Amino acid sequence: MGTISLEHSDRLYWLGRYTxxxxxxxxxxxxxxxxxxxxxxxxxxxxxxFGLDNVYENNxxxxxxxxxxxxxxxxxxxxxxxxxDNGIVLREEISTEALSFLQLAKDTLIKSKNSxxxxxxxxxxxxxxFGFWGCIADNVYDDxxxxxxxxGKSVERLDLYLRMKYPFNEVEKAxxxxxxxxxxxxxxxxxRYNTKYLSDLVEIIGTKDDYENNxxxxxxxxEHIFEEMKVNI
Amino acid sequence: xxxxxxxxxxxxxxxxxxxxxELLRRYGVKFGIYKNGTFKEQFFPxxxxxxxxxxxxxxxxxxxxxxxxxxxxxxxxxxxxxxxxVKDGIIPEDFIYISSGYLAQCEGITPKNKIYSHISGIxxxxxxxxxxxxxxxxxxxxxxxxxxxxxxxxxxxxxxDAFTENKVVDNRNYAQLLKDTMDxxxxxxxxxILTPGRYNAAYFEHSYLAELTDSVLVQNDELFVEDNILYHxxxxxxxxxxxxxxxxxxDEYLDPLNFLPESLIGIPNLMEAYRSVNVGIINAPGxxxxxxxxxxYFVPKMIKxxxxxxxxxxxxxxxxxxxxxxxKYVLDNLDKLVIKDVAxxxxxxxxxxxxxxxxxxxxxxETIIAEPRRFIAQEVIDxxxxxxxxxxxxxxxxxxxxxxxLSGKETKVWASGLTRFSRNPNSFVVNSSQGxxxxxxxxxxx
Numbered sequence: 001m002g003t004i005s006l007e008h009s010d011r012l013y014w015l016g017r018y019t020x021x022x023x024x025x026x027x028x029x030x031x032x033x034x035x036x037x038x039x040x041x042x043x044x045x046x047x048x049x050f051g052l053d054n055v056y057e058n059n060x061x062x063x064x065x066x067x068x069x070x071x072x073x074x075x076x077x078x079x080x081x082x083x084x085d086n087g088i089v090l091r092e093e094i095s096t097e098a099l100s101f102l103q104l105a106k107d108t109l110i111k112s113k114n115s116x117x118x119x120x121x122x123x124x125x126x127x128x129x130f131g132f133w134g135c136i137a138d139n140v141y142d143d144x145x146x147x148x149x150x151x152g153k154s155v156e157r158l159d160l161y162l163r164m165k166y167p168f169n170e171v172e173k174a175x176x177x178x179x180x181x182x183x184x185x186x187x188x189x190x191x192r193y194n195t196k197y198l199s200d201l202v203e204i205i206g207t208k209d210d211y212e213n214n215x216x217x218x219x220x221x222x223e224h225i226f227e228e229m230k231v232n233i
Numbered sequence: 234x235x236x237x238x239x240x241x242x243x244x245x246x247x248x249x250x251x252x253x254x255e256l257l258r259r260y261g262v263k264f265g266i267y268k269n270g271t272f273k274e275q276f277f278p279x280x281x282x283x284x285x286x287x288x289x290x291x292x293x294x295x296x297x298x299x300x301x302x303x304x305x306x307x308x309x310x311x312x313x314x315x316x317x318x319v320k321d322g323i324i325p326e327d328f329i330y331i332s333s334g335y336l337a338q339c340e341g342i343t344p345k346n347k348i349y350s351h352i353s354g355i356x357x358x359x360x361x362x363x364x365x366x367x368x369x370x371x372x373x374x375x376x377x378x379x380x381x382x383x384x385x386x387x388x389x390x391x392x393x394d395a396f397t398e399n400k401v402v403d404n405r406n407y408a409q410l411l412k413d414t415m416d417x418x419x420x421x422x423x424x425x426i427l428t429p430g431r432y433n434a435a436y437f438e439h440s441y442l443a444e445l446t447d448s449v450l451v452q453n454d455e456l457f458v459e460d461n462i463l464y465h466x467x468x469x470x471x472x473x474x475x476x477x478x479x480x481x482x483x484d485e486y487l488d489p490l491n492f493l494p495e496s497l498i499g500i501p502n503l504m505e506a507y508r509s510v511n512v513g514i515i516n517a518p519g520x521x522x523x524x525x526x527x528x529x530y531f532v533p534k535m536i537k538x539x540x541x542x543x544x545x546x547x548x549x550x551x552x553x554x555x556x557x558x559x560x561k562y563v564l565d566n567l568d569k570l571v572i573k574d575v576a577x578x579x580x581x582x583x584x585x586x587x588x589x590x591x592x593x594x595x596x597x598x599e600t601i602i603a604e605p606r607r608f609i610a611q612e613v614i615d616x617x618x619x620x621x622x623x624x625x626x627x628x629x630x631x632x633x634x635x636x637x638x639l640s641g642k643e644t645k646v647w648a649s650g651l652t653r654f655s656r657n658p659n660s661f662v663v664n665s666s667q668g669x670x671x672x673x674x675x676x677x678x679x
Contacts, residue, residue, distance in 0.1 A: 002473070003423060005455035009468035088261070089431055091440035092450050100259045107258075189469045 002142065008093065009148050009190065011086045015094070016152025018083040022076055022105070023129045024160045026122065029066060029076070033119055036063075049164045050074065067122075068113045080106055093145050098135035101128050147184045151191055154178035155222065162219050168208040175205045182225075194227040201225070249392035250281045250622055256387040262380065265434045272432050278670035279384055280621040281392075284634065284652040285399075291676045294357070294365055294636065295646040297546030300536060302353045302638045305372060305523050307539035309349035312522055313339050323538050324531045327555070331606055332528065333576060334373075334521015336484060338491045342508050342517075344418070349517040351414050352479075353638040354378075357546070358616040366549045366614055368633060370529060372520040374481050377651035378637050379438040381673045382407045385649070388673060400678040404649030408445035410639045415446060415477045417641035418513030422476030424448035425465065427456075429482050429498050439481050448479065458502035461509040477513040478503075484518045526575035526609050527553065550612040554605035563610040564598050570610040572597070585613065621654055621670070630654045634674060650674040 004012070028046070035042045036059045043062045047054055052074065056062035070077040084102045091099055105128040108121075115121035140146045158174040160166075166174075182198070185191040200221040204214045211218070254276075263274045286294070311318055312329060319326045329335055354375025356368040385404050389396055415424050426448045428439040443450035455466055456475070464472040480487060486496040491504040506512045522528065530551050533544040552559040552570070563570060567586045574582030589597060601608055618629035632654035637647040652672040 003449055003465050004468050005451065005466060006468040007452070007455060088436075089440070089450075091261075092443035092448065096260055096441065096444060099261055103259055103261050186469060 002144075004093075004142075004144060004148070006190070008090065011090055012093065012145060012148040013152040013191070015083060015086040015090060016149040016154075017156040018079050018086060019102075019129065019132065020153040020156040021079045021160065022083055023126070024157060025066075025074075025076055025079065026125060026129075028160075028164060029063065030119060030122065033063060046164075063118065067118070068109070077109060080109060093140065093142070094149075095135060095139040098132055098139060101132035101135060104128050105132070143184075147181055148191065151178070151181040151185075154181050155225070159219065159222055162215050162222065165215060168211050171211060172205055175201065190226060192227045193225055197221040197224045249388070252391040253281050253384070253388055254279055256391060257384065260383060260387065261437060262383055263437050265432060265436060267434075277380060278656070279380075280654065280670050280672045281388065282620050282622060282627075283388075283673045283675040284619055284632065285675045285677060288677050288679050290365075291402075291648065293545065295648075297365075297544070298353075298355055298636055298638050298646045299644045300540065300542060300545055301355065301367065301370070301532060302350060302640060302644055304532065304536040304539045305353070305370060306347070306349055306640060308535050309372075309517070309520060309523050310343070310347055311539075313342060313519060318535065318538055321538070323534050324528070325555075327606060328525070328527050328531070329522060332522045332525040334484075334519070334523070334525050336492075336519040336521070338504060339517070339519030342519075343510075344507070344517050345420055345510055345513050346417060348418065348640050350520055350523070351418055351515040351517075351640050352378075352411070353516075353640070354635045355638060357634045357636060358549075358614055358632075359634070360614050361617050363617075365546060366616075367529075367532075367546050368549055369526070370524040370532065371635070372516055372524040373484065374516065375635065375637070376435040376438055376481075377635050377653075377671075378407055378411075378647065379441045380671050381649050381651050383441065384671070384673045399675070402648040402676045402678045404647065404674075404676075407637070407647055407649070408442070410641075410645060410647060411442065411479075412446045414639045414641040415448070415479060415513075415515060418515055419476035420511050420513050422463075422474035422512070423465070425451045425456075425475045425478050427451055427453070427478055427480040427482060427500075429486075433481070435481065442479075449475075451475075453498050453500050456500045456503075458500060458506050461502070461506045461511050463500070463503065463506045463512040475512055477515060479515040484521060487514075487518055526573050527555075527606065530609060549614050552610045554601050554608055554610065559610075560601070560605055563601065563608075567594055567598060567601075567610075569613070571613050572601075572608050572610050575607060575609060587613075619652070619654060619672070621656075621672070623656070628658065630656065630658065631660065632672070648676040 032042060032046055043056070043059060044054055056065060065072050066075050068077050069075045070081055072078055084106060087094060087099050087102045105125055108125045108128060112118060112121035136146065136149060154174060154177045158171065158178050161171045161174050182193045201218055204210050204218040204221070257279055258276055262277055264277050265272055265274050308318065318324050319329060350372040352375060354371035354377065356371065357365050358368055359365050382404060424446060426439055426443045428436060428450055430452055433439070440450055449465060451465060457464055457466060463475045463478065465475055466472060482498055485492045487499050488501060488503040489496045489499045490501045492499070504518070507514050529548065530553050533548055536542055536544045552563050554560040554563050570586045572584045572586065576582065584597070586594065616631060619632040620627045621630050632652050635651040635653065637650060639645050639647065652674045653669050654672060655669055
């Protein structure tokens with residue numbers, strides 16, 4: 001095909017972002033769930049990462065709503081629905097096979113709601129997301145399409161890692177991947193990076209100390225990473 | 234003539250119903266429907282028991298369909314040029330110019346290779362005596378091929394033995410047939426499929442066919458015409474020429490400068506690009522004049538007129554209240570006939586006389602007398618019921634067949650088709666928009 005409209009490029013970018021949001025949120029909730037087995041009310045710290053108010057009754061209420069409440073914009077159910085919404089209009093670019101993994105992921109999340117063992121029932125969801133990424137790697141032959149999706153994925157991953165104060169080595173890896181994606185965009189696309197903000201990120205994520213002292217600034221720089229500011233972060 | 238399904242194959246298909254429907258869910262085989270102003274996406278109910286057409290039956294259907302579509306293409310060329318068929322008195326001119334499908338803007342346009350109907354969806358039914366009848370021609374944007382196409386792929390996964398034991402012609406060549414058809418109409422550039430968007434009833438089909446034919450799926454705001462050439466706008470500010478546009482939106486919305494000015498889903502000046510033969514449009518705008526329910530009556534006459542041949546496939550016995558003799562018959566026998574409003578589609582505007590009260594019958598007679606051109610009347614064909622699975626029970630239901638005929642270098646009939654059935658035991662209406670389901674159509678290779 002070799003021709004991508006602005007609308008589709010936006011969809012591709014957000015497909016990458018939402019899929020990664022589902023995946024990283026899922027992983028972080030799994031880890032939080034693990035910690036909550038022997039501690040109580042650990043989730044407040046998690047809410048604070050995102051500046052969210054604690055409107056939850058208890059650990060269980062928090063976990064259930066963060067997983068399954070499709071009306072909660074922070075939930076996995078909400079992000080997964082947005083993932084599907086973007087994917088459904090990209091069938092010819094990402095393939096029916098890739099899309100089927102998103103449908104299966106939705107079905108798995110719904111099924112998990114009634115499961116007695118939430119953590120166990122969510123493991124297949126991770127597998128399905130890996131399946132989805134496998135399809136993207138394998139089925140999408142157009143590098144430009146792939147790069148837009150991967151760019152969305154790496155922006156989202158870095159953003160979440162920064163907000164959740166992930167260890168430096170993880171953040172550094174996520175940033176390196178993002179830089180590789182950004183380099184592949186030509187000047188006249190909406191994804192061309194802004195040199196100033198990219199330099200800021202290079203500086204902040206350059207050393208462990210700088211990262212630990214300036215992670216808020218890094219979030220700000222990431223929000224302004226695209227030169228034309230046409231991409232809605 | 235009706236084909237029998239052997240017991241073994243039947244049992245296998247029934248046994249795999251859940252698996253196949255699960256796979257159809259997985260691959261997102263859906264269609265959209267508006268009910269009470271709200272859009273709902275739902276899975277298209279699939280019945281795993283196929284309709285089977287014997288090789289012998291198919292040969293005759295195939296010949297008949299090729300003949301019919303070739304005549305319809307000749308008719309379209311004639312109507313938008315010399316109108317010899319009108320001048321020679323075969324079709325009264327009223328039926329041409331009153332038809333909402335006739336578009337004066339298409340006068341004098343000759344598309345590449347003189348093909349107007351590239352993808353024709355011809356609806357047929359089989360009567361209990363085995364005879365096939367044409368119910369309707371769909372030459373604008375006939376939909377539905379993708380459903381049996383993907384259903385076959387998935388049925389082969391869920392119940393492969395059925396295909397080992399029965400020699401069924403592989404229908405998975407549809408994408409290649411479509412691609413060849415698009416390439417034949419291509420005036421230089423990429424292939425594109427124009428969709429009104431995700432909230433269209435057939436969006437699954439648009440996106441699936443785009444994937445299979447390696448076409449770009451586009452909406453109007455991604456396209457523009459410059460110097461009578463159609464382009465796709467790219468996200469980097471460039472443009473890519475489109476050589477063939479398989480449009481899935483209705484004629485009147487295609488180009489606001491030529492048709493409905495209020496259309497928000499059209500492409501300004503598309504018709505100029507088309508008229509200059511810089512882009513092929515599949516199917517050609519203006520085809521509605523040939524698949525009008527009133528024109529249907531004349532198709533057998535067209536076959537004789539253009540091809541000098543006897544029609545191989547029969548129309549359902551049809552009457553035109555426009556002719557006084559036919560009108561008298563229709564008024565005298567209204568309670569036995571099915572009446573169709575020529576302006577309606579999708580199973581709407583179809584009235585069965587035997588379902589009307591005395592008062593309604595007499596009201597309807599008045600309407601027919603007042604607007605004779607608006608209706609056609611047909612004998613109710615006692616068509617063959619097909620077995621379908623309903624909550625684990627096999628029941629018999631009315632079903633039709635939409636055959637797909639693709640006109641490229643040659644006119645070819647896809648050896649499959651969409652079999653639609655009514656889920657309501659008392660209904661003849663099989664349209665998905667009215668709750669019908671679908672089956673795969675197997676053509677046996679021997």
